[in-house]
Amino acid sequence: MSGIAILLVRCPRCQHTMKYQQSKILTTQRKQCVYCGRSFLIRGNIA
Numbered sequence: 687m688s689g690i691a692i693l694l695v696r697c698p699r700c701q702h703t704m705k706y707q708q709s710k711i712l713t714t715q716r717k718q719c720v721y722c723g724r725s726f727l728i729r730g731n732i733a
């Protein structure tokens with residue numbers, strides 16, 4: 687394995703889940719929801 691993980695994260699606003707390719711240690715990274723556009727923290731929203 688290369689150390690790159692594919693995580694499933696859930697948007698706290700619209701509850702949609704989406705894939706997130708993770709290549710670093712989880713810190714305070716944010717992702718923008720592809721459905722509603724909300725930016726949210728990856729950590730704490732892993733599905």
Ligand SMILES: [Zn+2]
Nearest residue numbers: 697700719722
């Ligand atoms: Zn959303």
